[in-house]
Amino acid sequence: MIDDPDIDLDNQVSGKLYDPHVVGRLGGYLRPYWPQVLFGAVLLIILAGLEVVGPLILREAIDGQIANRETDRLSVLVALYFSTLVGMFTIRYVQSVMMNYVGQRVMTDLRMETFAHLQKMSIAFFDRNPVGRLVTRLTNDVSTLEQLISQGVVQILANLLTVMAVMVAMLVLDWKLALVMYAFLPPLVYAVRFFAFTQRDGYREQRAWLSRINADLNENITGMAVVQLFNREKENLRKFDRRNRGLLGANLMVLRWYAIFEPTVVIFGALTTGVILWYGGGRVLDETLTIGTLVAFTQYMQRFYWPIRDLSDRYTTLQSATASAERIFQVLDEDAEVLDPESPRKLGHIAGRIEFDHVWFAYDDENWVLRDVSFDIAPGERVAIVGSTGAGKSTLMNLLNRLYDIQRGEIRVDGVPIPELAQRDLRRHVGIVLQDAFLFSDSVSENIRLRDPSISLAQVRAAAELVGADRFIARLDNGYDELLAERGANLSTGEKQLIALARVAAFNPEIVLVMDEATASIDPETEAALQASIRRVTEGRTSIIIAHRLNTIAFADRILVMQHGHVVESGSHSELLGRGGVYAKLFELQYKGQDLAPTGS
């Protein structure tokens, strides 16, 4: 939870208790379940009615029976009391289950909506939002909201209804004594409100200190090497201690109010009991009030205070739930940047021609990554792209896949400009092998077909065999059913890439993009297997390969050389080598000799 990088974002939400927009929108999620909600409300009213029955029975038992030394109807009253109890238990239980059900359904809906919304978002959105933040929206924030529905609103309603029912019952029993009791209501409500407000400020201060402290701690842990290298342990600890003391102060302040609140309610209770005894007792002496009524009033008093006292607890629940709702809605309100056309053109089987026509692109509208790039790739042609780091090679791939939209120019597949296609239709025809193969914590076969049920297990096996991944899979304890750890931590880099290649083979697209850049520590056997499988996967398909290995370049039909966002050279290996230009230098640098490869710069 605290891993949540949201500390700043949290401050952006208003945190207002009642924001009509947020509440109204939340209400919309309740609409499909209105019969249950209505039923629950009816139950609450019945419940509030039953709540006042107990003391009435007690009164009848005292005045009508035991005070007169009679017991003939006592068993009836006890039975009545018992049925009231059973009724209350049943209704409360049914009502609670009902509201939990509604709460859970709404949460399931909201989670699903948010998840589906994320699937629609463009890659740029994921570049902006850290993973942790999005996970928190879908998990913690949704759970906080659930409390609002199943506990917050309902409990508040139930409390109010109970207070009202008790007030009515008291009025009916003895209106004079009832009015005396009412007199205590305004000061009590005022006190509760006062505590709620002071507590709210205290909680806010508490949260502010806590998030600061946690950010501080997180920063120190991550940067501990620097802290120690600069002998800053004492100084940082001193700073930390100052904040920790701030939190202690805020904590004690909140606690002080809380500690005062509880006794205040106790004293209020005692005060009313005292007054009932004095005023009611006097009335008993006048014989205008029975002892049974007096006892019933003392019992009502308890039912009267408890709900009011409970209201202050609900306040915090409501507040954090509203903040959570606001944060979830912020995500839901973000629009996708890369949009499908209104009436997309359909692609059937394609030949696989690719055209880049004067393409300009920048991730941030400012620093051009591609500058006026133009090239054609014929169906079935294998093209290798080479160039130093940052030349714009992987950007080409992202654009052809339409993960981002270009600023100027046009990209066409089989003559169709790609913005005229539905993104998913386009991507079905373009397979991609990413350099850092992402694996899911699922079985090997599900990782190959990405849980797509339209690809049979036989196809999965065939794909694995085609790329030669079957050999290492056979060595796994459970073969294709072997569960992979998070991010495939139990596989080597080479094995992960083989799975990524098998993925392409299984999906069988007409166009294949392969990222084959420098990877550390791959054993020669896997290395050979990888090269062979890249060759097989690209066979007969239009392919763009970001090449690292000389062998990969060698089997390409053509080589495009990129530098600083331009295509600077194009031709076959021998042509380009003969030209003695950028490619010749690159070749000299990257592909000749491997023992002391320079890094970075």
Next chain:
Amino acid sequence: MSSFQLARNYVLRYRWRYLIGFAAVLAASIVVMVPPIILRVAIDDLRASFDDGSALISRKELAWYGVLILGFALVEGFMRFGSRLLVSGTSRHVEYNIRTDLAAKFMQLDQGFYLRAQTGDLMARCTNDLQLVRDLLGPTLIDLLRTLLMLVIGFFFLLSVNLKLGLIAFAYFPIVAIVIASASTVVERKYREVQEQFGVLSTRVQENVSGMRTIKAYAQEDTESAGFAAANREMQRRSMAWAYWTAAMFPLMIVGTGASTLLVLWFGGHDVAAGRMSLGEFVQFNTYLILLANPLTSLGWTATSVQQGVASMKRIAEILLTEPSIADPAQPTELVDIKGAVTFRDVSFAYNGHPALTNISLDVPAGTMVAVVGATGAGKTTLVNLLARLWDPDEGQVLLDGIDLRLLPLSVVRGAVGFVPQETFLFSDSLTENIAYGRANPSEEAIDHALQTSQLGNDLAQLTHGIETVIGERGITLSGGQKQRAALARAVIKDPAVLVLDDALSHVDTHTEEEILHRLRDFAAKRTTFVVAHRTSTIASADRIIVLDRGRIVENGTHDELIVREGHYSRFYRRQLLAEQLDKPENEGLAT
């Protein structure tokens, strides 16, 4: 020391507050039993007057009874206030102490610890676990004590009112307690199942978002949604299974309380009618039962809270009881005027059994500039890390001015080394604060010098608050090059005897880098400098070049010596020259 002893030590520090707090709980539990007695007397008096018409009790006396009830409530309220403030308040102090101790421990722990630990896990212990421990030592402790005291004292009072009814209550209460406790156990188990599924959902979202490129590339958004929907439904199913039980808890408590009234009504009613018990006693007894119902029903939750707190304390103790493997020597050697001569004597080092450096021997006189070159993973960073004693060598010695680093106080070793690490880490604080990391309260001159050397001065004009601008998470984001130059300024202002640049200018553009190196030359002339670098001009100008290959020094000499040897270095140098040529932005003008 066990986690229990650790917790005990924190508590014992505040033993008086705890003891007084406990005494207040005891007092409150006794005082709360008094008002029902007054109620009884009042009701019995009222009834007697009612029955025979004689004025046994006057309004004035009734008023006094009312005042008495209020008085006892005031005492009870005060005791409750005191106990909350003392015990819960003290638990806040304990929380504060543990948090400070954790932070202090983090400062001491070595890099080996941080390599093994995960930040998220450490943070969880400092937040969730700490909170559970605090609750255990505060509210939970009070609840537990109050429950036990109330039950014992309450039964005593119950029996004093009416022996028979008291014994019936004795038989009844354990039943309620057992029913509720066993229901809580089921609720607890169902809740764990919900939590497990919650974890599954989180992982799903986590993976989905992390693997979004792959998912989009294969147009698998719908499959992902379907998979999530299934997990989501399971979450709903488990939540409902939990709700069926938890929904019963609160009604159960209400019924538990109500049923006690039922018992009194039945058994007590007959006794009152038969004259074996007064009406006042009847009311008093009933009031006690209501009083006792609350603590009784909360027993289940209190028990859970205790369990969680104990488990959390164990996790916190794991950190607090870890001893750092790199620490000050017992009797540190004094070293005042540090010259900066560095010696590696047969040093070997391995991370978790993977050798990183093997038999490194190296003698660097004070004032020498050493360039360290080699492929990724050759051991360059490890070598310079040993120099600042971020790690200790497994074998051999690293010496500063002829003294083993392990014999010197850590603060002296680290004070002598100005380190610019490969991955820049700046704190989200103002730029001044970040630069002053190297030296407390630096003079204007020192700051100016550091800014000039690192070429950061020109960038300040672009920042809204100049050098006071806050950077990082709570402020603006600096570019990679700016960050590296800030880190350099931080090391320069320290005025160290040994300066280490671990590939520290990789994001700085060529022109600025040359400018920086030019200025550094004067600074470095008086200092021992280790530079891990790739740029040919930097390397060639070093007094000495060390070539590392798979953790061993394979070549060692000046640029001229090594270049004629036609070995690793000359190959590296030629390729690097070529790379620099290729990277030269010759076509830069075209686009803009």
